[in-house]
Amino acid sequence: MGKIVSIHSFRGGTGKSNTTANLAAQAALADKRVGVVDTDIQSPGIHVLFGLDETKMGKTLNDFLHGKCSIAEVAYSVGEKAADSPGRRKLAGKNLWLFPSSIRGREITQILREGYDVNRLNEGLQAMMRELSLDYLLIDTHPGLNEETLLSIAISDILIIILRPDNQDFQGTAVTVDIARSLDVPNLLLMVNKAVPGKYDYDDLKKQIEDTFKAPLAGILPLNFELADNGSRDLFSLVRPEHEWSKGLRGVAEAILALK
Amino acid sequence: MNQEILDQLKETFLFRGAPEQTLKALIENGALRRFPAGTVLMREGEEGSSLFLIHEGSVKIVTADSKGDELIINTCGPGEIIGEMALLDRAPRSATVVAIADVDALELQQDAFQELLHQRPDLTMDLIRAFSSRLRFSTTYIQKAIEWTQSIAAGDYSVLEDGPVVSVARTVEDKAGQLLSEFFKMAKNVKAREDELREKLEKLSLEIDEARRKQEFEEITGSDFYANLKAQAQALRAKRRDQ
Numbered sequence: 001m002g003k004i005v006s007i008h009s010f011r012g013g014t015g016k017s018n019t020t021a022n023l024a025a026q027a028a029l030a031d032k033r034v035g036v037v038d039t040d041i042q043s044p045g046i047h048v049l050f051g052l053d054e055t056k057m058g059k060t061l062n063d064f065l066h067g068k069c070s071i072a073e074v075a076y077s078v079g080e081k082a083a084d085s086p087g088r089r090k091l092a093g094k095n096l097w098l099f100p101s102s103i104r105g106r107e108i109t110q111i112l113r114e115g116y117d118v119n120r121l122n123e124g125l126q127a128m129m130r131e132l133s134l135d136y137l138l139i140d141t142h143p144g145l146n147e148e149t150l151l152s153i154a155i156s157d158i159l160i161i162i163l164r165p166d167n168q169d170f171q172g173t174a175v176t177v178d179i180a181r182s183l184d185v186p187n188l189l190l191m192v193n194k195a196v197p198g199k200y201d202y203d204d205l206k207k208q209i210e211d212t213f214k215a216p217l218a219g220i221l222p223l224n225f226e227l228a229d230n231g232s233r234d235l236f237s238l239v240r241p242e243h244e245w246s247k248g249l250r251g252v253a254e255a256i257l258a259l260k
Numbered sequence: 261m262n263q264e265i266l267d268q269l270k271e272t273f274l275f276r277g278a279p280e281q282t283l284k285a286l287i288e289n290g291a292l293r294r295f296p297a298g299t300v301l302m303r304e305g306e307e308g309s310s311l312f313l314i315h316e317g318s319v320k321i322v323t324a325d326s327k328g329d330e331l332i333i334n335t336c337g338p339g340e341i342i343g344e345m346a347l348l349d350r351a352p353r354s355a356t357v358v359a360i361a362d363v364d365a366l367e368l369q370q371d372a373f374q375e376l377l378h379q380r381p382d383l384t385m386d387l388i389r390a391f392s393s394r395l396r397f398s399t400t401y402i403q404k405a406i407e408w409t410q411s412i413a414a415g416d417y418s419v420l421e422d423g424p425v426v427s428v429a430r431t432v433e434d435k436a437g438q439l440l441s442e443f444f445k446m447a448k449n450v451k452a453r454e455d456e457l458r459e460k461l462e463k464l465s466l467e468i469d470e471a472r473r474k475q476e477f478e479e480i481t482g483s484d485f486y487a488n489l490k491a492q493a494q495a496l497r498a499k500r501r502d503q
Contacts, residue, residue, distance in 0.1 A: 001503065118492035145480055154493035157500075167467050174468050175476045182481060183493045201461040208466045 002033075002129040003157040005138045005256060010172025012143040014162040015193045018227055019249065020140040021049040022237040023160075025087075026253035028079070028096035029238075032135040035075070035097045035128070037061060046140055048233050050078050050098050051088055061101035065124040071131050074099050087238035097132060122155045136256070145179060153180055158187040158259060160218075160252070164194045165205060170212070177213050187259050188215040191252050194223045197244070218255035221248035262287055265315055265366055268339040272313065274390050282380050289376055290368040301342070301357040301365070308346035308353045309370045314338055317363030323355045335360065347373055348391075405440060408447075417451045420444060 007020045024036045038046040047057070059073040078088065078096040129137055139156070141149045153159055159180050163169040173190070180188050190209060195202075202220050209217045224245040227236050237246040262284075269275045269283045292315075295301055301312060304323060318337040325331040333355055336342055342357055347370055377384050408419045480486060 001500070118489060118496060122496055147485060150480070150486065150489055154489050155496065165464055170466050171468055171472065174473045175480070178473065178477045179480060182477075183490060184497050186497070199462050201458060201463050204461075204463050208464065212466050212468065 001126075002134040003136050003259075004125060004129075004155055005136055005158040005160065006141050006152045006156040007138060007160045007162065008141045008149060008153070008176060009143055009162040009169075010145070010176055011169060014143075014164055014169070015221075015224075015227065016143070016162055017045045017140055018049065018236065019160075019162055019191070019193065019221075019252075020138055021046050022235055022246075022249050023253050023256065024096060024136075024138050025091060025235045025238055026250055027136055027138075027257060028091055028094040030253070030257060031094070032257065033095040033133055035099055035132060035134045035137045037099045037101050037137065037139045047076075047098060047100060049235055050076070051081075051084050051233075052076050052098060052100070057100045061099045064099075064128065065121065071128050075132065076100070085234045085239075087234035087236070090238045091235075095132075097134075099128070118151060118154055121151060125155065145176065150179070150183070153185060154183045156185050158189065158256060159185045160189050160191055160256070161215075162191050162193050165192055165200060173213065177215060189218045189252070189255055189259075190215050191218050192220040195220050197222045216255070219248040219252040221245050221252075265292075265313065268313060268315065271339055272341050273394060274341055274344055274387065276390070278383060278386050282376075282383050285376055285380070286368065286373075287366065289372040290366045293365055293367050295359040295363040295365065297359050297361050297363075299359045299363075301359060301363070302353045304354065304356040305352045307350050308343055309350060310367050311341055311343045311346055311373075312357075313366040313368075314340050314342070315364040315366060317359060317361045317365075319357050319363060320360050321355045321357050346370055347387075401440060405443065408443075412447050412450075417447065420448055420451065 005023075007016055007023070009016050020036065024034050027034045036046060036050075047053075059069045061074055063069045064071050064074045075097040076099075078098055079091050079094040125137060128134075139152050141152045161173055161176055161180075163173045177188065190213060192205065192209070195205075200220075205220060206217050222244050224236070224243070226240070226243075227245060236243070237249045240246055265287055266280070266283055269278075269286065270280075275283060275286070290313075295317075297317075301319060302308060314336055316338055318335055319342065320332050321334045321336065321342070322330050322332050343353065345351065346353075347368075350370070377387075411419055481490075
């Protein structure tokens with residue numbers, strides 16, 4: 001059975017979309033069958049990194065979950081279609097699908113009122129995973145702990161929490177960790193992003209984080225101006241595999257793949 | 261004086277073990293020379309055709325650094341041989357040698373030396389053994405030095421804990437050891453600076469307002485939505501575990 005992996009951060013600006021897209025790419029490169037739920041098609045996010053033009057999007061994951069269309073109508077095969085850039089070209093022939101979705105706060109409340117519950121969402125996603133024989137389904141959640149995010153966490157096998165090395169993120173992460181434990185998430189991984197290179201004692205940082213949150217820290221990734229720029233609109237870890245950020249990212253991907 | 265020189269020759273790497281008669285012939289074929297302090301015994305780049313055994317005094321072996329300033333590679337004293345490679349080839353001298361105190365030395369010309377080899381072929385074998393043993397020794401050291409350099413470059417300083425410490429080079433063999441010793445001294449300094457730098461790295465102090473953490477958690481988990489979600493999540497996980 002495939003695993004649902006939610007990628008979350010308490011506040012925005014942690015580099016969550018880039019992390020999610022690159023983790024998915026690394027898992028696909030490791031010959032895993034990977035799906036990515038893009039929950040935010042309105043703003044330029046994950047789909048841009050995979051070379052999907054929002055104007056070309058038709059059916060969304062919601063249509064599939066409501067039984068209005070087949071998964072084939074929603075799934076965008078990155079391995080087949082997106083060989084248009086130096087990074088994405090490396091994914092040619094790999095099993096990686098993007099699922100545009102429009103699950104947003106208001107809609108999900110509506111869905112819940114209509115009786116669309118955790119089980120139905122879970123069964124919908126599980127059916128989709130079965131159909132494409134997915135090993136991993138990555139969900140790029142919204143920042144904060146709104147109802148949609150809580151729903152994602154509730155159905156996750158693995159939760160990745162991204163934080164920056166500052167006290168505001170630590171505070172928010174503490175609450176998220178408490179929630180994840182309350183919702184019995186079996187696997188919790190932490191990842192620090194945007195650490196100013198050479199500024200911190202990484203060993204000390206890792207120890208403090210793991211002691212505080214009682215969860216493994218899968219990587220400390222440096223602040224990466226090239227990535228923040230994202231002029232290439234491509235998958236950074238594939239374009240610049242030798243970069244420290246890419247090395248850290250691969251470490252996180254390996255930690256995810258190592259979880260049973 | 262000849263007896264003293266003879267004793268010194270017996271202790272050199274080149275002539276250790278050679279018959280006394282041969283060494284005496286060597287001294288007879290050589291020339292005893294005096295170099296006042298400051299005199300140049302050999303100059304870098306010039307063709308070399310003789311070796312020197314330093315009987316008394318000391319010399320510095322120098323080359324010019326990238327700025328053209330004098331760089332002392334080593335100093336040698338009584339009983340040490342310099343310029344021995346000239347016995348085998350006539351390649352240019354690799355460094356300049358200057359007397360730093362008045363020097364008495366035995367100079368042996370390549371021609372005279374080769375003449376001696378003709379008369380005493382046994383010396384040839386001894387020399388080959390001496391050179392090859394030093395070469396073998398150097399190769400082993402270089403191999404070791406490569407390994408240590410690689411691990412230090414990778415940030416692994418554990419080799420420093422049991423590395424060689426040679427303070428003063430007394431023999432030619434010791435010089436390889438001395439080089440390594442200097443190398444280890446350098447690596448230790450680098451490590452000390454790195455450690456110091458690491459100390460200076462910012463130590464973040466993670467601060468979490470526990471009261472706020474509890475309050476926010478309760479706000480989220482206090483809703484009907486959450487109670488429903490948690491119940492469903494529990495059922496879902498139980499179901500997955502059973503599968």
